[in-house]
Amino acid sequence: MLRLLQLELQKLLLNRASKVLIFISFILPFFVIILSSLRINFFGFFVLELGHYGLFNFPIVWHITTFFASQFKFFFAIVVVSMIGNEYSNKTIKQNLIDGLSKKEFILSKFYTIIFFSAVATILIFIICLCIGLYYSSISEPHLIFRELEFLFAYFLKLVGFFSLCLFLGMLVKRSAFALAFLFVLFILEWIIYGILAWKIDESTADKIQNFFPLKSMYKLIDQPFQRIAISKAPNGQDFMYDFAVHWYEIAIVMGWTAIFIFLSYRLLKNRDL
Amino acid sequence: MESILTINNLTKKFGYLTAVKDLSFTINKGNVYGILGPNGSGKSTTLGIVLNVVNKTEGNFHWFDGNTTTHDALKRVGAIIERPNFYPYMTAEQNLRLVCRIKDVDQSKIAEKLDIVGLLDRKDHKFKTYSLGMKQRLAIASALLNDPEILILDEPTNGLDPQGIHQIRQIIKDIANNGTTILLASHLLDEVEKVCTHVVVLRKGEKLYSGRVDEMISSHGFFELKAEQHDALINVLETSTSFGNIKIEDQLITAFLNEPMDAKTFNQLMFDKGIILSHLVKRKESLEEQFLQLTDKN
Numbered sequence: 001m002l003r004l005l006q007l008e009l010q011k012l013l014l015n016r017a018s019k020v021l022i023f024i025s026f027i028l029p030f031f032v033i034i035l036s037s038l039r040i041n042f043f044g045f046f047v048l049e050l051g052h053y054g055l056f057n058f059p060i061v062w063h064i065t066t067f068f069a070s071q072f073k074f075f076f077a078i079v080v081v082s083m084i085g086n087e088y089s090n091k092t093i094k095q096n097l098i099d100g101l102s103k104k105e106f107i108l109s110k111f112y113t114i115i116f117f118s119a120v121a122t123i124l125i126f127i128i129c130l131c132i133g134l135y136y137s138s139i140s141e142p143h144l145i146f147r148e149l150e151f152l153f154a155y156f157l158k159l160v161g162f163f164s165l166c167l168f169l170g171m172l173v174k175r176s177a178f179a180l181a182f183l184f185v186l187f188i189l190e191w192i193i194y195g196i197l198a199w200k201i202d203e204s205t206a207d208k209i210q211n212f213f214p215l216k217s218m219y220k221l222i223d224q225p226f227q228r229i230a231i232s233k234a235p236n237g238q239d240f241m242y243d244f245a246v247h248w249y250e251i252a253i254v255m256g257w258t259a260i261f262i263f264l265s266y267r268l269l270k271n272r273d274l
Numbered sequence: 275m276e277s278i279l280t281i282n283n284l285t286k287k288f289g290y291l292t293a294v295k296d297l298s299f300t301i302n303k304g305n306v307y308g309i310l311g312p313n314g315s316g317k318s319t320t321l322g323i324v325l326n327v328v329n330k331t332e333g334n335f336h337w338f339d340g341n342t343t344t345h346d347a348l349k350r351v352g353a354i355i356e357r358p359n360f361y362p363y364m365t366a367e368q369n370l371r372l373v374c375r376i377k378d379v380d381q382s383k384i385a386e387k388l389d390i391v392g393l394l395d396r397k398d399h400k401f402k403t404y405s406l407g408m409k410q411r412l413a414i415a416s417a418l419l420n421d422p423e424i425l426i427l428d429e430p431t432n433g434l435d436p437q438g439i440h441q442i443r444q445i446i447k448d449i450a451n452n453g454t455t456i457l458l459a460s461h462l463l464d465e466v467e468k469v470c471t472h473v474v475v476l477r478k479g480e481k482l483y484s485g486r487v488d489e490m491i492s493s494h495g496f497f498e499l500k501a502e503q504h505d506a507l508i509n510v511l512e513t514s515t516s517f518g519n520i521k522i523e524d525q526l527i528t529a530f531l532n533e534p535m536d537a538k539t540f541n542q543l544m545f546d547k548g549i550i551l552s553h554l555v556k557r558k559e560s561l562e563e564q565f566l567q568l569t570d571k572n
Contacts, residue, residue: 003375003378006375007372007375007376010368010371010372010375011361011372014361014363014364014368015361015363016363086361090359090360090361090362091357091359092359092360092361094327094355094359095359095360096376097325097326097327097345097348098325098326098327098348098353098355099348099349099353099373099376099377099416100345100346100348100349100351100376100377100378101345101376102326102343102345103326105345270329271329272329273288273322273327273328273329274322274327274328
């Protein structure tokens with residue numbers, strides 16, 4: 001496993017373009033979060049300090065930061081798609097197999113890399129959340145701090161699932177740009193199917209079915225935190241209560257998709273003549 | 275003899291096209307094999323199948339004693355197909371380090387192998403800055419990293435300039451002299467003739483011949499002759515049972531032997547008959563002539 005991971009990391013980290021993209025996708029969100037947690041003085045007109053609004057209190061900080069950080073996943077998605085596209089355009093996939101890598105190992109080396117980077121991103125965000133949270137929050141009991149840590153796990157799964165989808169699309173069309181276009185097509189397709197379902201049946205059934213779609217199910221893992229913030233601020237906030245928790249079935253659906261995408265990628269490669 | 279690769283009734287179909295048809299042959303240790311055939315005869319497809327990049331339709335093959343999986347067996351094989359494929363943004367050394375990781379071999383061999391192909395002083399240059407000849411040499415270095423039991427080369431001199439071709443051939447000869455088994459696919463016959471001891475001849479995916487190069491067609495060779503007494507010579511040749519076919523081009527007579535006979539005996543024979551030869555060469559058919567005979571016949 002270590003050998004396969006080393007193999008893929010060497011391919012990625014010696015490539016300047018992917019190095020920059022990896023940097024952007026993992027480091028940038030943390031800078032954004034750190035910056036937003038600082039006091040920003042707008043030329044003396046007003047002082048913006050998000051911490052004052054209780055956004056960085058435990059446990060909501062886990063929810064908010066994972067939600068925003070996951071928006072940056074698109075940069076690493078480009079890396080995932082191009083790491084397949086490059087193998088095809090350089091024909092190095094063929095050479096790798098001839099040199100004695102099995103097709104299974106080839107897919108696994110990509111998958112391990114996805115897991116590795118998702119884990120690194122999750123650990124980084126854990127550390128930063130903890131620091132910001134401890135700074136702004138008056139809570140110091142560990143069991144209160146680590147409440148709702150499931151958002152972190154959901155964040156990890158969301159990244160793994162999304163990148164596995166990118167891996168599959170990359171394997172499917174072999175070209176980076178087309179794979180990203182496919183991703184966009186899939187996004188639109190999900191909404192079109194949702195629209196048709198909502199029109200033909202009814203909205204609540206359509207909602208339920210839509211939660212099984214790959215992109216939507218990944219999005220659903222971490223629900224938007226805006227409403228939750230509003231609830232905590234509004235006097236009669238409980239009226240707007242919604243279900244923002246991470247549920248086991250949401251986790252199961254995303255894990256299912258991840259397994260399907262990785263398996264399909266392997267099947268594609270196995271049946272293909274290079 | 276220890277077998278390295280055994281292919282049994284291998285067939286590959288691309289849709290309606292049958293690229294390889296019911297092909298069987300065995301590669302034994304220590305020989306230099308050539309796979310001959312015109313373009314599109316299924317050479318690369320056959321190699322692709324045994325190298326795990328093309329899926330077979332029917333038949334089977336196994337490496338070594340048949341107890342290893344194909345991808346594990348490939349770690350003991352060195353192969354270059356068509357064109358060198360490396361990561362353009364990595365240097366030669368980095369590329370080879372990656373191959374070492376794939377093949378599970380120690381990285382200490384990198385410098386040694388780069389030296390063999392004469393690229394040691396360019397090891398820190400990026401692959402994309404290399405000329406085609408250098409790329410091909412790097413591919414050979416990469417294939418040698420694991421000290422392979424068999425080296426597979428598919429059109430190794432394709433697209434190279436005469437100097438590059440000469441360099442690659444010299445490297446191949448050196449490797450063959452070290453006792454490494456080599457399988458060389460090519461449509462360049464003189465290339466195969468110069469280095470190979472055994473050949474497999476393919477046409478349209480079918481095997482026409484497999485065996486030693488010098489036994490490809492049953493022939494005792496031929497004489498090329500010239501003499502002042504032109505008509506007398508022809509007369510003698512035509513009445514002799516030792517000769518079959520006789521070709522006459524201007525003054526040059528080509529007489530094909532039906533039975534073994536060396537040049538000395540023939541010269542003596544002619545002298546006894548009062549015919550004095552001004553030109554006498556005994557030759558065997560070149561691989562090209564043999565190949566054309568073989569492919570025409572079928």
